[in-house]
Amino acid sequence: MNDVTNSKLKKLKQYAFDKDSTLKFIEFLMQKTEVIAPQNKGQASYSYEIVKDAKDVVLDYPRTIQPLKKFFLPPVEDLLAFDLNANTYQEEKIEAKDKIFFGIHNYELEGIKRLDYSFKKGNPESNYLTRREKSMFIGISYEPDSYHFSESVGIPADKIDGFCLFFDKISNKSDYMVFVVDENGQKLIDSFGKVNEVKSKAEITAKKFQNKVKLHYNRIPQVFDHVYKSKVWDKVAERCVGCGTCNLLCATCYCFDVRDEIEINAKDGKRTRFWDGCMLNTFAEVAGGENFREKLNQRTRHRLYRKFKYITDHSGELHCIGCGRCSKYCPADISIVEIINSLIDDYTTQQKKN
């Protein structure tokens, strides 16, 4: 594991990029391989897309609608194609393809690391892991908006391990200090060749997060040991409409549903999986009709426990990366940070009583 701490940061090679060299660098990458980067989507939204023209890449963006997981766990994915009459099937061929993800926020890569854990654990899944191979990530700094809270879940602005290069914006004119994080990054810089190394060693610019969890992230799982029966779940459930947006857009959620569909020729068909979510009404329903998490308070609790307790107990890491998507896109304006802070209040009150 290549863990880059702040003291190590200073030892990293650094290069100065301006707007023009950044654009040229993207074009250079595109000649080598497929490049995926943030682009405009609709009027005021963003999405990660395969780059066709380097000018389409947007470097200043708060977050994309879907997280990066869509490239490794597609929203809709055929698992196999079958022949109904012959009872035979072909599995979907997935190939590992070289690709570079450019302009990725650090929490986004942390989300991928969490998913790597989930898909490797127990039964390593080839669909995800094969797509995930041969991916390189080039990071970029961002200005936290009122929804980001990555720092509160242990992902400060200078956490850059896992990237090969990291672009830290140092001026309003789109000038960047580029940190070479690993040898792959150095190779890219060397073969690009158009930029100069900077000798004076800078640090990655610190960022101010407006959105904050009240307790240190190390203590959040401990809070979750004591708030299972909290009234907070009921309060949130009064406002939640169970639309599932928080699950679907979550960078670390990976639950899915599988459905078969038959072609109109009544012979061919496909087995397909879809992103699914534990906030949806029928998620925990069994064939007999029993629904094991019928109520919205139970479902909200399950969602949060999956982020801060259930998987964390095994992986040792929080499975929330503070991207703020669940809150930004919640039609009922439910904020995950508010939920956590209310739970912390509840926990603190309990501790005082004891």
Add this chain to the structure above:
Amino acid sequence: MSKPKVAFFDFTGCEGCQLNKLNFENELLDLLELVDIVEFREAMDDKAEEYDIAFIEGSISSPSCVERIHDIRRRSKILVALGQCAVSGGINAIKNLHPMDEVQETVYGKDKYLFPSIPAQPVSAIVKVDYEVRGCPMSAPEYLHVFKSLVLGRKPEVIDHSVCVECKLRENECVLDKGMFCLGPITRGGCGAICPTNGQYCIGCRGPVSNINKNGAVEMLKKHGFSVNEALKRMKMFSANELDKKIEWGR
């Protein structure tokens, strides 16, 4: 194996769902390959005694409709409610929010006694409905799915998640964020989020998801700047029967 006998019947509705079926230019001939269509007023006029699958369009809103639907049910192995009028009463059910007498007078004036009318009811309020195709007009992909499934002898999938799910799968920009009124978060999916995908807001034409948090939905719409009245009015447009339990059936 003989082909299943399929029939289509229309009750109170605009017949838009029926016409919509003829619009499947790519699939229509293949669909016809799979079945014998024995009753379809818009396209032919044969009649049969018994049906393997009967598709019902429109709500039940007159005394004669009640008798007719009982008769069809007796002669059908599988009965499918087609489109929102048949599934929930649909737009027709708006009249249920007003006194029946007033409604009749508005429509027929002094001749109202010639046209007996009852509150618009879903087919399922009168007879057992086996499956549903929701939407106004009915959702094409769902219709194809149900049709194919039944002909192949399988239970169709029943979608009971929000339109948001399908909207997020397509990574659409959220129309609520664009300041539009959208009922997607509380409306049943299965339509592929076709309206938001095309830049329109969801008008809730497929009815609410089951186990809906009604108060939460009103609060949600208030947060986006819509009044309670506006919110309720829009929510009831296609779902008056489902969302307003106070409505008297009038019989």
Add this chain to the structure above:
Amino acid sequence: METLNVEKKNLYNPVISEILKVESLTATEKRFEIALPKSAMLNHKPGQFVEVSIFGFGEAPISICSSPTRTPTFELTVRKTGRLTDKMHELKAGNALGIRGPFGNGFDIEKFKGKDILYVAGGIGLAPLKSLIDYTIDKRNDFKRIIILYGTKNPAEILFPKEIEEWKKRSDIEFYITVDRPDDKWKGNVGVITTLIPPLELDVENTIVSVVGPPIMYKFVIMSLKGKRIPDENIYLSLERRMKCGVGKCGHCQINGSYVCQEGPVYHYPRCKELEEAI
């Protein structure tokens, strides 16, 4: 970053298998005998399940009702309750279906050895338990008493009548049955399954109890067992959830932090007490 270099495989490919025999047990339940291709063994433990798939009709988790001690084939008892199981009921000997598995954790048989074994089965819960019942019968000398309690709603729903006749005949098996709603011909016990527990004379410290039934049943059976002072450590339950993928990924079967398809469906009761959503 951590290596992605792990041994990975396609987890979702079913093995096309053949139905050797179909037997109607009740109006809604059929028993299927299934053979994997090339006479492969399923190598299951009592209590495990497989994912059965029919193309176009999807997949469903079904518990294995035969003991691994018997024949290279295996058996599933299936209630008609959904898209897949409806279709399965139409299939005949010679037809194919897809199998993935076996999945999950079976009964911890080592802990059962040398003990008195008490089975509590409600309704279709007898199917997964039969795998273990047959196992303990086949290795009869490894266990002391075998007591089977079985309850159904009505006499028409009684599964495995042939096996039940044999169990009744054997002097080394104690078999008790009850129905909630008797018909005119019924001469046996009437009442819910918990009515069979109080009259039992048990060496509670040395009795291992396995309970399988509908979700509503567990709470009441546990209460009755506690009334008998059976220690919690001696109780095992098999829980029903929507085990969609069987490999610990899809999330549908999760009870709190536990994937039923991985840790379950058989749970040691003390573990169930840690899982708030379990029963």
